[in-house]
Amino acid sequence: MPGRRMLIGGALAAAAIRPAASQAWPDRPIRIIAPYAPGGQSDTVVRLLAPKMAEHLGQGIVIENRTGAGGSIGAGAVAQSPADGHTLLFESFAFLVVPFIVKGLTFDYETAFAPVGQAVAxxxxxxxxxxxxxxxxxxxxxxxxxxxxxxxxxxxxxxxxxxxxxxxxxxxxxxxxxxxxxxxxxxxxxxxxxxxxxxxxxxxxxxxxxxxxxxxxxxxxxxxxxxxxxxxxxxxxxGFPGYDLTSWNGLFAPAGTPAPVMARLEAALLAATGDPATQERLTMAGNDVVTEGSAAFAARIQRERAVVKQIVAQTGLRAE
The missing domain is CATH 3.40.190.10 (Periplasmic binding protein-like II)
Incomplete structure (x- = not known):
C-alpha cells in the first residue's frame, strides 16, 4: 500500500518565544515513519499523539506509512537516516521480535536506534x-x-x-x-x-x-x-497459566541523535501522553497510556528482549 502522509501544523507562535539556541532544532517538519498500514494500531496511536507533539516542538509533523517485512522496511529507512532528529520511528513490540526471525537485515535493531519513550501498552x-x-x-x-x-x-x-x-x-x-x-x-x-x-x-x-x-x-x-x-x-x-504477552507502541530516533534533541523529543512525547484530551482518545482506542520517559522505556526493551529471545527459541518461530 502506498505511503500515506499527514502534515500537522506546529504552534509557530509558541516557538517564537523560545530562546534562539533552542530554535536550531527542529528547523523543518519532522517525519515519523509508522512501519505498518494506515488504520492499524501503530498508525492510529501516532496520529493521536502527533498534534500535541507538534504543538510542543513548534514544528509540523509528517506521518509516513512504510509497510512490509514485519516493520523492518520502515525501520530500515529510519536506521539509514541522518541522526539529526528529523526522521523518527514509531514502532510496536515487533521491534523486539523481528531481529530474531527475519534473516538478511541490513541493520541491527539493538544498536541502530535510541529509545525516546513508550506511549501506550x-x-x-x-x-x-x-x-x-x-x-x-x-x-x-x-x-x-x-x-x-x-x-x-x-x-x-x-x-x-x-x-x-x-x-x-x-x-x-x-x-x-x-x-x-x-x-x-x-x-x-x-x-x-x-x-x-x-x-x-x-x-x-x-x-x-x-x-x-x-x-x-x-x-x-x-x-x-x-x-x-x-x-x-x-x-x-x-487453561494456560503464565501466558502473558502485552504489546506497546513507542518512539525511536536513530542512534547517535544529539542528547539535547533526544531530551526535547522525550519532553514532546510526554506532553502528548500527559495531555488529558489525548489520553481520553487513546483510552477509547483500547490503549493503556504510559507516561514514562526514555530511561524506563530502554529498561523495558532490555528486559523484554531477553524474554522474546527465549520464546523464539522455545517455539521455533520464524518468518514465513
Whole structure:
C-alpha cells in the first residue's frame, strides 16, 4: 500500500518565544515513519499523539506509512537516516521480535536506534469469525486439534500476534496456519469477511467488530484483564497459566541523535501522553497510556528482549 502522509501544523507562535539556541532544532517538519498500514494500531496511536507533539516542538509533523517485512522496511529507512532528529520511528513490540526471525537485515535493531519513550501498552485479543464453531479458548483448542491448520491473521511477521499464535500452538499442542498482513486493519477486514478463521490483534482494531457481532472475541493475550476488552477472559485463565504477552507502541530516533534533541523529543512525547484530551482518545482506542520517559522505556526493551529471545527459541518461530 502506498505511503500515506499527514502534515500537522506546529504552534509557530509558541516557538517564537523560545530562546534562539533552542530554535536550531527542529528547523523543518519532522517525519515519523509508522512501519505498518494506515488504520492499524501503530498508525492510529501516532496520529493521536502527533498534534500535541507538534504543538510542543513548534514544528509540523509528517506521518509516513512504510509497510512490509514485519516493520523492518520502515525501520530500515529510519536506521539509514541522518541522526539529526528529523526522521523518527514509531514502532510496536515487533521491534523486539523481528531481529530474531527475519534473516538478511541490513541493520541491527539493538544498536541502530535510541529509545525516546513508550506511549501506550495494550493486550492483543484472540478473535474468530462470527460463525466459527468455538465460544472460548477450550473450544478453539478442541477444534484446532481436530482440524489442523486453522488460519489466523496478524498485523505482520514478528508482531505480538505472531508471537502469541506460536506460543499458543506450543502450549496447546495444536497446529495453526499463520497469515501475516501489512497491518491489523487488513486482517480485520478478512476475518469479518470470513476469509480467515481467526486473528490475533489489538483491541483498537477488533473492539468495534466484536461489539457489532461481526467477529467473536475469545480471550486476551495479557496476563490480566485490561483495556477496553477487559470483559473477556485471558488465555492464562483459560487453561494456560503464565501466558502473558502485552504489546506497546513507542518512539525511536536513530542512534547517535544529539542528547539535547533526544531530551526535547522525550519532553514532546510526554506532553502528548500527559495531555488529558489525548489520553481520553487513546483510552477509547483500547490503549493503556504510559507516561514514562526514555530511561524506563530502554529498561523495558532490555528486559523484554531477553524474554522474546527465549520464546523464539522455545517455539521455533520464524518468518514465513
Amino acid at each position: 495494550l493486550p492483543y485479543v484472540l478473535v474468530v469469525r462470527h460463525d466459527f464453531p468455538a465460544q472460548d479458548v477450550a473450544g478453539f483448542r478442541a477444534y484446532a486439534k481436530a482440524h489442523p491448520g486453522v488460519s489466523y491473521g496478524t498485523p505482520g511477521i514478528g508482531t505480538v500476534g505472531h508471537l502469541a499464535g506460536a506460543l499458543l500452538e506450543r502450549r496447546a499442542g495444536i497446529r495453526l496456519e499463520h497469515i501475516p498482513y501489512r497491518g491489523g486493519a487488513e486482517s480485520a477486514r478478512d476475518l469479518a469477511g470470513g476469509v480467515i478463521d481467526a486473528a490475533i490483534g489489538t483491541a483498537n482494531t477488533f473492539g468495534p467488530l466484536i461489539q457489532d457481532g461481526k467477529v467473536r472475541g475469545l480471550a486476551l493475550t495479557s496476563g490480566e484483564r485490561r483495556g477496553s476488552l477487559r470483559s473477556l477472559p485471558t488465555i492464562a485463565e483459560s
